Amino acid sequence: MRLPDKGTPQDAIIESMRERKKADADWRGARTWSLVYPAGEEVDELLRAANEVYLYENALNPFRFPSIRAMEDDVVSMTVDLLHADSEAGGAMTSGGTESILMGVKTARERARAEKGIERGKILVPHSAHPAFAKAAMYLDLEHVQIPLDDDYRADVAAARRLATDDTVLIAGSAPNYPFGVVDPIPDLAGLAAERGISFHTDACLGGFMLPFYERLGAPVPPFDFRVEGVTTISADVHKYGYCTKGASVISHRNASTLHSHQLFMYDKWPGGLYGSFAMAGARPAAPIAAAWAVMHYLGVEGYTRLAQVVRGTTERLQAGIAAIPELQVWGEPSMSVFSFGSNEIDIGAVGDVMDDRGWHLDRQTGPDALHLMVSPAHEKVAESFLDDLREAVATHGPSRGRKARYS
Ligand SMILES: Cc1ncc(COP(=O)(O)O)c(C=O)c1O
CATH class of the missing domain: 3.40.640.10 (Type I PLP-dependent aspartate aminotransferase-like (Major domain))
Known part of the structure; x- marks a missing residue:
């Protein structure tokens, strides 16, 4: 691209950005598990x-x-x-x-x-x-x-x-x-x-x-x-x-x-x-x-502790849900809200592919092979639907599409 000869009206520029953004990960819908840490509309506004x-x-x-x-x-x-x-x-x-x-x-x-x-x-x-x-x-x-x-x-x-x-x-x-x-x-x-x-x-x-x-x-x-x-x-x-x-x-x-x-x-x-x-x-x-x-200043100790409670509760629900799927296990003993899970029986990358198809953005890891989750307050509302999709992904996955591990 070259610098345009003439300027573009502001509205058109902003509209073009909004259009382009549609292809980006939907972190507001809590479909991503890394990169952005949404803490609610009030924090966003501030x-x-x-x-x-x-x-x-x-x-x-x-x-x-x-x-x-x-x-x-x-x-x-x-x-x-x-x-x-x-x-x-x-x-x-x-x-x-x-x-x-x-x-x-x-x-x-x-x-x-x-x-x-x-x-x-x-x-x-x-x-x-x-x-x-x-x-x-x-x-x-x-x-x-x-x-x-x-x-x-x-x-x-x-x-x-x-x-x-x-x-x-x-x-x-x-x-x-x-x-x-x-x-x-x-x-x-x-x-x-x-x-x-x-x-x-x-x-x-x-x-x-x-x-x-x-x-x-x-x-x-x-x-x-x-x-x-x-x-x-x-x-x-x-x-x-x-x-x-x-x-x-x-x-x-x-x-x-x-x-x-x-x-x-x-x-x-x-x-x-x-x-x-x-x-x-x-x-x-x-x-x-x-x-x-x-x-x-806005959150203070009280606000951060409240959000930590939400994140901790959501993490525990997710980990319990994963542990209840016989083919899956959480790797190691995570201390807080970041963890990865994989399998000794099935191809976890193939499970990740099905989750991708359902609109979840999960980072892949190797050594051992794993899907990675970083839980934020916004995940509270999606934990159950994530686990529903994960159960189905484990039950229905085909061969892995061999997507490369990614790191963020
Ligand atoms: C443990 C740890 N250290 C350092 C970093 C690097 O931070 P940044 O991406 O802000 O440079 C990350 C990023 O995820 C991380 O998880």
Whole structure:
């Protein structure tokens, strides 16, 4: 496509977008199980309004837009508090889980350089960890070493101990991981890291805004946050179970000193003046910061706990329904609302094909083969019809169409 010679009327542009959108996944109808986390019409309305108020501002320069700086500080403070950090903690907002993980890895690399003189180190992450760690290793010229999983799909601590070497700059664990929704043995992994003076990152991109509320509901939550000795940084995504629109995550540091010494980029060797940035990006949209601030204030502990109860109840109904289908089983013991299920008897990909035909969008996994669910509040109303369709899909599926595994 070339830039059109003449402009197009606004109505026609918006109409064309609405038309194109018809081919997209129907997340409002709760037919998708990843990517979007709908929390209801009232939250949607607030998010639209907050985005609108800060549509144009740039969060790059905190001196020009002090209101954005103050909102970012508030979001970070509320998040580190949820994660049980003390007054020494600090953090910054980023565009998402991947950027928070990149910043966690960068911090660890710089720290190892400064304290141990390690020029090209390695990071040790579970086989189930998000690809963002592999991406970070590639971008930051580090070696990416995977810790094998045990039979419960958690990182194997004994293997991690064997793999940790003098040039390891970071060990990480997930709370929970994306493929199985299980939480790695964070105290053991972080303890191993602390023993050897290695940084430890908990990837709580999924759990950061859900596990604290599961805990308030009395659910058994494995230790994952700053209460665990040795955890030095945590990523937690406001744009997942914090229910913010996309572009909002927090990278928290146990000690704000590492934020300033190892995450911050400062530069003044050009004519444009002093340039400082805590993120990969330069110019940063202000709207996600405003939306995060708005939704966190709107929901508060009470609202998040209420939504966690809805999600937990729906997850339990779905898991019980799946367990009641003899051919199917949930893999591992998921800690919250993310899980996958498969079969030792039938081709789960073929079941997924039938579910696709019925308008459900389920991500496929391999190792073991599985269909993946990430439950949001909107799924409460569709859980029974999903299970009805799943029962029929198991009963009627033909051969698999061999669709490739996808990852989101
Ligand atoms: C456990 C985990 N970590 C990190 C990420 C990356 O987050 P983002 O897609 O916001 O970059 C995801 C995304 O699903 C995730 O599930």
